[in-house]
Amino acid sequence: MSRHPVSEVTTHHTMLPTTATASTPPPPPAEPPGEPHAALFLALGYMRLPELLACWRVCRLLGEAVAGDPLLWRRLAVEPPLSGRVTDQVLLKLTARAEGTLRSLRLFGCLHVSDAGLLRVVEHNPRVTEIYVPGCKGLTGDGVVNIVQLLHEHKGNISRLRLDGISRMSKHHLDIIMSLMCKGNPQGQQDGIPLFYNHRAREALNTNDERPIDVDVCSVCANIRLVFDCTRDDCRKVRDSLWRCRGCYFCFPRCEKCGGCISPEDLVEADLACSDLMCLDCWLTVPKCSTCNRPYCERHENLMVSLSMAGQFSCQRCKELDASQEDQEDDY
DSSP, rough: OOOOOOOHHHHHHHHOOTTSOOOOOOOOOOOOOOOOOOHHHGGGGGOHHHHHHHHHTTOHHHHHHHHHGGGGEEEEEEEETTGGGOOOOHHHHHHHHHTTOOOOEESSOOOOHHHHHHHHHHHHHHOEEEOOOOTTTTTTTTHHHHHHHHHHTTTTTEEEEETTTTBBBOOOHHHHHHHHHTOOOGGOTTTOOOOOOOOTTTGGOOOSOOBBSSEOOTTTOEEEEOBBOOOHHHTTTTTTTSSSBBTTTTTOOOTTTTOOBBHHHHHHHHOOOSOOOOHHHHTTTSSTTTTTTOOOGGGGGOOOOOOTTTTTTOHHHHHHHHHHHHHHHOOO
Protein backbone atom coordinates (compact mmCIF):
# COMPACT_ATOMS: atom_id res chain seq x y z
CA MET A 1 0.00 0.00 0.00
CA SER A 2 1.38 3.38 -1.04
CA ARG A 3 1.87 6.16 1.47
CA HIS A 4 1.73 9.92 0.95
CA PRO A 5 5.07 11.69 1.28
CA VAL A 6 5.53 13.75 4.37
CA SER A 7 6.07 16.85 2.29
CA GLU A 8 2.69 16.43 0.59
CA VAL A 9 0.86 16.08 3.93
CA THR A 10 2.54 19.15 5.33
CA THR A 11 1.67 21.13 2.27
CA HIS A 12 -1.92 19.95 2.49
CA HIS A 13 -2.27 21.19 6.08
CA THR A 14 -0.65 24.60 5.45
CA MET A 15 -3.13 25.35 2.69
CA LEU A 16 -6.04 25.32 5.16
CA PRO A 17 -7.43 28.82 5.78
CA THR A 18 -6.24 30.27 9.06
CA THR A 19 -9.74 31.48 9.88
CA ALA A 20 -11.35 28.12 9.45
CA THR A 21 -11.66 27.57 13.18
CA ALA A 22 -11.98 31.23 14.30
CA SER A 23 -15.22 33.20 14.29
CA THR A 24 -15.02 37.06 13.97
CA PRO A 25 -17.81 38.84 15.83
CA PRO A 26 -19.85 41.24 13.69
CA PRO A 27 -19.15 44.97 14.22
CA PRO A 28 -21.51 46.78 16.61
CA PRO A 29 -24.27 48.77 14.96
CA ALA A 30 -23.39 52.41 14.35
CA GLU A 31 -24.99 54.77 16.82
CA PRO A 32 -27.08 57.57 15.34
CA PRO A 33 -25.34 60.95 15.43
CA GLY A 34 -26.27 63.03 18.45
CA GLU A 35 -27.46 66.61 18.51
CA PRO A 36 -24.92 69.47 18.93
CA HIS A 37 -24.25 70.50 22.50
CA ALA A 38 -26.39 73.37 23.73
CA ALA A 39 -23.27 75.41 24.51
CA LEU A 40 -22.45 75.47 20.81
CA PHE A 41 -25.68 77.29 20.06
CA LEU A 42 -24.83 79.88 22.70
CA ALA A 43 -21.38 80.36 21.18
CA LEU A 44 -22.84 81.29 17.80
CA GLY A 45 -23.45 84.85 18.95
CA TYR A 46 -19.70 85.34 19.58
CA MET A 47 -18.45 83.93 16.29
CA ARG A 48 -17.06 85.90 13.38
CA LEU A 49 -18.38 85.51 9.86
CA PRO A 50 -16.00 82.67 8.78
CA GLU A 51 -16.96 80.59 11.84
CA LEU A 52 -20.66 81.23 11.26
CA LEU A 53 -20.40 80.11 7.65
CA ALA A 54 -18.51 76.98 8.75
CA CYS A 55 -21.14 76.08 11.36
CA TRP A 56 -23.80 76.58 8.70
CA ARG A 57 -22.52 73.44 6.95
CA VAL A 58 -21.79 71.23 9.95
CA CYS A 59 -25.24 69.70 10.33
CA ARG A 60 -28.90 70.44 9.74
CA LEU A 61 -29.64 71.73 13.25
CA LEU A 62 -26.68 74.12 13.30
CA GLY A 63 -27.46 75.26 9.78
CA GLU A 64 -31.03 76.10 10.74
CA ALA A 65 -29.83 77.93 13.85
CA VAL A 66 -27.34 80.04 11.90
CA ALA A 67 -29.57 80.83 8.94
CA GLY A 68 -32.76 81.36 10.91
CA ASP A 69 -31.63 83.71 13.69
CA PRO A 70 -31.61 87.37 12.54
CA LEU A 71 -29.80 88.43 15.73
CA LEU A 72 -26.65 86.65 14.54
CA TRP A 73 -26.56 88.88 11.46
CA ARG A 74 -27.29 92.28 12.96
CA ARG A 75 -23.55 93.05 13.08
CA LEU A 76 -21.75 91.87 9.96
CA ALA A 77 -17.99 92.24 9.53
CA VAL A 78 -16.25 91.04 6.36
CA GLU A 79 -12.46 90.91 6.67
CA PRO A 80 -9.68 89.32 4.60
CA PRO A 81 -9.44 86.75 3.17
CA LEU A 82 -13.21 86.76 2.61
CA SER A 83 -13.12 90.38 1.43
CA GLY A 84 -11.87 89.48 -2.03
CA ARG A 85 -14.74 87.04 -2.59
CA VAL A 86 -17.65 89.27 -1.58
CA THR A 87 -19.59 90.78 -4.47
CA ASP A 88 -22.78 92.84 -4.52
CA GLN A 89 -24.90 89.69 -4.79
CA VAL A 90 -23.08 87.89 -1.99
CA LEU A 91 -23.32 90.91 0.30
CA LEU A 92 -27.05 91.24 -0.38
CA LYS A 93 -27.59 87.56 0.53
CA LEU A 94 -25.58 87.83 3.73
CA THR A 95 -27.30 90.99 4.95
CA ALA A 96 -30.72 89.56 4.04
CA ARG A 97 -30.29 87.13 6.95
CA ALA A 98 -30.79 90.07 9.31
CA GLU A 99 -34.31 90.53 7.91
CA GLY A 100 -34.02 94.31 7.88
CA THR A 101 -32.53 94.60 11.38
CA LEU A 102 -28.90 95.18 10.35
CA ARG A 103 -27.21 97.67 12.69
CA SER A 104 -23.50 97.48 11.88
CA LEU A 105 -21.90 96.75 8.52
CA ARG A 106 -18.10 96.54 8.40
CA LEU A 107 -16.46 95.84 5.05
CA PHE A 108 -12.67 95.89 4.99
CA GLY A 109 -11.07 95.99 1.57
CA CYS A 110 -14.07 94.57 -0.32
CA LEU A 111 -12.94 95.57 -3.81
CA HIS A 112 -15.95 94.06 -5.62
CA VAL A 113 -18.67 95.94 -3.73
CA SER A 114 -20.05 98.85 -5.75
CA ASP A 115 -22.07 101.95 -4.90
CA ALA A 116 -25.21 100.35 -6.29
CA GLY A 117 -24.69 97.14 -4.31
CA LEU A 118 -24.16 98.92 -1.00
CA LEU A 119 -27.13 101.19 -1.68
CA ARG A 120 -29.42 98.16 -2.14
CA VAL A 121 -28.23 96.77 1.18
CA VAL A 122 -28.98 100.06 2.94
CA GLU A 123 -32.40 100.26 1.28
CA HIS A 124 -33.29 96.92 2.89
CA ASN A 125 -31.74 97.95 6.23
CA PRO A 126 -32.62 101.62 6.84
CA ARG A 127 -31.91 101.35 10.58
CA VAL A 128 -28.19 100.67 10.20
CA THR A 129 -26.21 102.90 12.57
CA GLU A 130 -22.60 102.37 11.49
CA ILE A 131 -20.99 101.62 8.14
CA TYR A 132 -17.28 100.82 7.88
CA VAL A 133 -15.97 100.61 4.30
CA PRO A 134 -12.21 101.36 4.48
CA GLY A 135 -10.24 100.27 1.46
CA CYS A 136 -13.35 99.46 -0.60
CA LYS A 137 -12.02 100.85 -3.87
CA GLY A 138 -15.26 100.15 -5.72
CA LEU A 139 -17.06 102.84 -3.71
CA THR A 140 -16.95 106.55 -4.47
CA GLY A 141 -17.71 109.79 -2.71
CA ASP A 142 -20.93 110.21 -4.71
CA GLY A 143 -22.09 106.75 -3.67
CA VAL A 144 -21.50 107.42 0.02
CA VAL A 145 -23.39 110.72 -0.22
CA ASN A 146 -26.38 108.92 -1.80
CA ILE A 147 -26.37 106.37 1.02
CA VAL A 148 -26.29 108.99 3.75
CA GLN A 149 -29.03 110.98 2.01
CA LEU A 150 -31.19 107.86 1.80
CA LEU A 151 -30.76 107.17 5.51
CA HIS A 152 -31.53 110.81 6.30
CA GLU A 153 -34.77 110.67 4.27
CA HIS A 154 -35.81 107.50 6.11
CA LYS A 155 -35.04 109.21 9.42
CA GLY A 156 -32.20 106.81 10.07
CA ASN A 157 -29.69 107.20 12.84
CA ILE A 158 -26.34 106.70 11.13
CA SER A 159 -23.78 107.71 13.75
CA ARG A 160 -20.44 106.40 12.50
CA LEU A 161 -18.74 106.13 9.12
CA ARG A 162 -15.28 104.84 8.28
CA LEU A 163 -14.32 105.98 4.78
CA ASP A 164 -10.52 105.86 4.61
CA GLY A 165 -9.43 104.87 1.10
CA ILE A 166 -12.71 105.64 -0.71
CA SER A 167 -12.13 106.72 -4.32
CA ARG A 168 -12.85 110.25 -5.53
CA MET A 169 -13.67 111.63 -2.11
CA SER A 170 -13.62 115.43 -1.90
CA LYS A 171 -14.21 118.13 0.67
CA HIS A 172 -17.60 118.78 -0.92
CA HIS A 173 -18.65 115.17 -0.27
CA LEU A 174 -17.34 115.36 3.28
CA ASP A 175 -19.26 118.58 4.02
CA ILE A 176 -22.54 117.08 2.77
CA ILE A 177 -22.07 113.87 4.75
CA MET A 178 -21.19 115.72 7.94
CA SER A 179 -24.12 118.13 7.63
CA LEU A 180 -26.59 115.27 7.16
CA MET A 181 -25.16 113.15 9.97
CA CYS A 182 -24.97 116.01 12.47
CA LYS A 183 -28.31 117.62 11.61
CA GLY A 184 -30.34 117.59 14.77
CA ASN A 185 -27.47 115.91 16.62
CA PRO A 186 -25.01 118.56 17.88
CA GLN A 187 -23.01 115.90 19.70
CA GLY A 188 -22.11 114.41 16.34
CA GLN A 189 -19.73 117.26 15.59
CA GLN A 190 -16.15 115.99 15.59
CA ASP A 191 -14.48 119.38 15.90
CA GLY A 192 -12.16 119.31 18.88
CA ILE A 193 -12.07 115.51 19.14
CA PRO A 194 -8.39 114.59 18.68
CA LEU A 195 -7.17 111.53 16.83
CA PHE A 196 -3.71 110.42 17.85
CA TYR A 197 -1.53 108.25 15.69
CA ASN A 198 -0.61 104.64 16.30
CA HIS A 199 -0.21 101.84 13.79
CA ARG A 200 -3.65 100.48 14.70
CA ALA A 201 -5.32 103.82 14.05
CA ARG A 202 -4.28 103.54 10.41
CA GLU A 203 -6.41 100.40 10.19
CA ALA A 204 -9.72 102.20 10.05
CA LEU A 205 -11.72 99.05 10.83
CA ASN A 206 -10.13 98.93 14.29
CA THR A 207 -10.44 102.64 15.06
CA ASN A 208 -12.56 102.98 18.18
CA ASP A 209 -12.55 106.76 18.49
CA GLU A 210 -15.85 108.57 18.96
CA ARG A 211 -15.63 110.67 15.81
CA PRO A 212 -18.63 110.23 13.49
CA ILE A 213 -16.30 110.17 10.44
CA ASP A 214 -12.74 108.94 10.48
CA VAL A 215 -11.38 111.05 7.61
CA ASP A 216 -10.82 114.77 7.38
CA VAL A 217 -9.20 117.34 5.10
CA CYS A 218 -5.43 117.47 5.46
CA SER A 219 -4.30 121.05 6.05
CA VAL A 220 -1.27 120.59 3.76
CA CYS A 221 -2.20 118.41 0.79
CA ALA A 222 -6.00 119.03 1.04
CA ASN A 223 -6.67 115.31 0.45
CA ILE A 224 -9.34 113.36 2.36
CA ARG A 225 -7.40 111.03 4.63
CA LEU A 226 -6.91 110.09 8.25
CA VAL A 227 -5.75 113.31 9.90
CA PHE A 228 -3.83 112.96 13.17
CA ASP A 229 -3.27 115.41 16.00
CA CYS A 230 0.14 115.71 17.58
CA THR A 231 0.66 114.26 21.04
CA ARG A 232 3.27 116.89 21.95
CA ASP A 233 2.10 119.62 24.32
CA ASP A 234 4.25 122.31 22.71
CA CYS A 235 2.74 121.54 19.29
CA ARG A 236 -0.85 121.72 20.52
CA LYS A 237 -0.19 125.07 22.19
CA VAL A 238 0.78 126.68 18.89
CA ARG A 239 -2.19 125.48 16.85
CA ASP A 240 -2.90 128.99 15.53
CA SER A 241 0.65 129.61 14.38
CA LEU A 242 2.05 128.85 10.96
CA TRP A 243 3.75 125.69 12.27
CA ARG A 244 0.71 123.46 12.71
CA CYS A 245 1.44 119.75 12.58
CA ARG A 246 -2.12 118.45 12.33
CA GLY A 247 -2.31 116.55 9.07
CA CYS A 248 -2.13 113.19 7.34
CA TYR A 249 0.67 110.70 7.85
CA PHE A 250 2.34 111.58 4.54
CA CYS A 251 2.57 115.31 5.28
CA PHE A 252 3.54 114.93 8.95
CA PRO A 253 5.42 111.71 9.73
CA ARG A 254 4.50 110.31 13.14
CA CYS A 255 6.53 108.52 15.77
CA GLU A 256 5.56 104.89 16.14
CA LYS A 257 6.13 105.04 19.90
CA CYS A 258 4.61 108.33 21.09
CA GLY A 259 2.54 109.42 18.08
CA GLY A 260 4.17 112.86 17.94
CA CYS A 261 5.35 114.63 14.83
CA ILE A 262 8.88 113.99 13.56
CA SER A 263 11.10 116.79 12.32
CA PRO A 264 13.21 116.32 9.17
CA GLU A 265 16.34 116.25 11.34
CA ASP A 266 14.97 113.36 13.38
CA LEU A 267 14.23 111.41 10.20
CA VAL A 268 17.93 111.54 9.36
CA GLU A 269 19.40 111.02 12.83
CA ALA A 270 16.90 108.60 14.38
CA ASP A 271 17.23 105.77 11.88
CA LEU A 272 15.45 102.50 12.68
CA ALA A 273 16.21 98.93 11.74
CA CYS A 274 12.62 98.49 10.54
CA SER A 275 10.42 100.41 8.14
CA ASP A 276 8.63 102.47 10.79
CA LEU A 277 9.56 105.92 12.11
CA MET A 278 10.53 107.19 15.55
CA CYS A 279 11.29 110.62 16.98
CA LEU A 280 14.70 111.31 18.48
CA ASP A 281 13.37 111.51 22.06
CA CYS A 282 11.94 108.01 21.83
CA TRP A 283 14.90 106.73 19.81
CA LEU A 284 17.23 107.48 22.72
CA THR A 285 15.19 105.38 25.17
CA VAL A 286 14.99 102.04 23.32
CA PRO A 287 17.66 99.30 23.02
CA LYS A 288 19.73 99.26 19.85
CA CYS A 289 21.60 96.81 17.66
CA SER A 290 25.10 96.14 19.00
CA THR A 291 26.57 96.52 15.50
CA CYS A 292 24.78 99.38 13.71
CA ASN A 293 23.24 101.12 16.75
CA ARG A 294 19.74 101.11 15.27
CA PRO A 295 16.64 100.11 17.28
CA TYR A 296 13.43 98.35 16.39
CA CYS A 297 10.00 99.76 17.18
CA GLU A 298 7.66 97.74 19.39
CA ARG A 299 5.88 96.27 16.38
CA HIS A 300 9.07 94.66 15.07
CA GLU A 301 10.78 93.60 18.28
CA ASN A 302 10.30 89.99 17.23
CA LEU A 303 12.95 90.55 14.53
CA MET A 304 15.69 91.00 17.11
CA VAL A 305 18.37 88.30 17.03
CA SER A 306 19.58 87.80 20.60
CA LEU A 307 23.33 87.57 21.15
CA SER A 308 25.23 85.55 23.72
CA MET A 309 25.68 88.58 25.96
CA ALA A 310 22.58 89.31 28.01
CA GLY A 311 20.48 92.25 26.81
CA GLN A 312 22.28 92.64 23.48
CA PHE A 313 20.85 91.88 20.07
CA SER A 314 21.59 92.15 16.38
CA CYS A 315 19.21 93.42 13.73
CA GLN A 316 18.26 91.32 10.73
CA ARG A 317 20.38 93.30 8.28
CA CYS A 318 23.54 93.01 10.38
CA LYS A 319 22.87 89.33 10.92
CA GLU A 320 22.55 88.76 7.18
CA LEU A 321 25.76 90.72 6.54
CA ASP A 322 27.63 88.60 9.06
CA ALA A 323 26.29 85.43 7.46
CA SER A 324 27.33 86.56 3.96
CA GLN A 325 30.85 87.45 5.16
CA GLU A 326 31.22 84.02 6.78
CA ASP A 327 30.18 82.38 3.51
CA GLN A 328 32.78 84.38 1.60
CA GLU A 329 35.49 83.37 4.05
CA ASP A 330 34.51 79.73 3.69
CA ASP A 331 34.81 80.04 -0.09
CA TYR A 332 38.42 81.20 0.30
